[in-house]
Amino acid sequence: MYLSQLLVDTGGNPDRPRPGRMWIGNAYNIHRRLSMAFPRYETLLNDPDSLKPFNPAMLEDRPFLFRLDNNVSDDGQRAIIIVQSSLKPNWDWCFHNAPDFLAAPPQMKNYDPDYQSGETLRYRIKLNPTIKSSSQKSINAITGEAGKNSKRLALTWDKDSDPETAINIWFAKKAESSGFKLIQSKLIQLSWVYGSKMKAADEQNEAGKVQHHKMKFRSALLEGILEVTDPSSFNRCICDGIGSAKSMGFGLLTVLRL
Missing domain, CATH: 3.30.70 (Alpha-Beta Plaits)
Structure with a gap:
């Protein structure tokens, strides 16, 4: 790579x-x-x-x-x-x-990632934390448009919780299936990422004003320390990324050996 x-x-x-x-x-x-x-x-x-x-x-x-x-x-x-x-x-x-x-x-x-079990690494990742809901439409990762069978919503938390705790719980579950566990994890920045895509010609209005599809993604920038538990799964997640909306700049896990 x-x-x-x-x-x-x-x-x-x-x-x-x-x-x-x-x-x-x-x-x-x-x-x-x-x-x-x-x-x-x-x-x-x-x-x-x-x-x-x-x-x-x-x-x-x-x-x-x-x-x-x-x-x-x-x-x-x-x-x-x-x-x-x-x-x-x-x-x-x-x-x-x-x-x-x-x-x-x-x-x-x-770049040839080849990390071993037990290695501790400093990491940085920008995530699009989402949850699935059968009553909602999912978001196309490239266009940001709702699809007919969409099932993704931005992660939320109640008034008795806080965003850092909720996002770290969500990320820890992702880590389990990605071959690593979190040792330290800090929410550096919580924001929204925006985008827009020009609509097709047959979707434009007759007034001549260019119309766009608007996109909005929750963004959580995390830094911390992780430990590799399953090298095969971890090296694969390095290559493939984590979570949704990867084409919009999310999911890239960058690491440094301590």
Whole structure:
């Protein structure tokens, strides 16, 4: 696998254009752009300058996870995107028509996770904590739209509890089936991630105003220490991610040996 780091140019002057900041404000557009790092051969051959109309099929079966790591104080001075992929990304082609998005060339390295039982690791993960409900519709991970057989709701907690406790209980259950247990877990940031996708031509109104599907995902950024209990399951969860809405920047578990 490969790990990449993208330093986004968020811009420090509100009176000047800040395309990088605008880009990361829409989770759908982040995923759409990053998908371009894994172009099909026919795309490179037939549309080298990305001039053809966007095809939503380009977003399907893209072998990567990502996480937007901006500083939790939200002062906008730093924004980094971590990308983990099973294929080597073509960052030159990905940003060839949007060079102003980045403040520096992408950094990339090989990544071969091979962790052993009993290892303790420091981790960071941004989760979309959800629960299933037979009375509700699930959310499409790419479009954010409700599906006919959807069954996912954002995790909630009652007045006698607190978000950190509720989310850590939820995450601990995920850990059990993912080959690790939590030693320490701290909720660093609780927020919402937003996105929007332009509706298809037949869904636009006659007035000519462009219509969009709005998306909203609960976001919980966690850091702490974990212990590997089942290496096979753990290494698989590193590759596959944890939880829902992975295409919107959730589920990437990054770890460091202590």
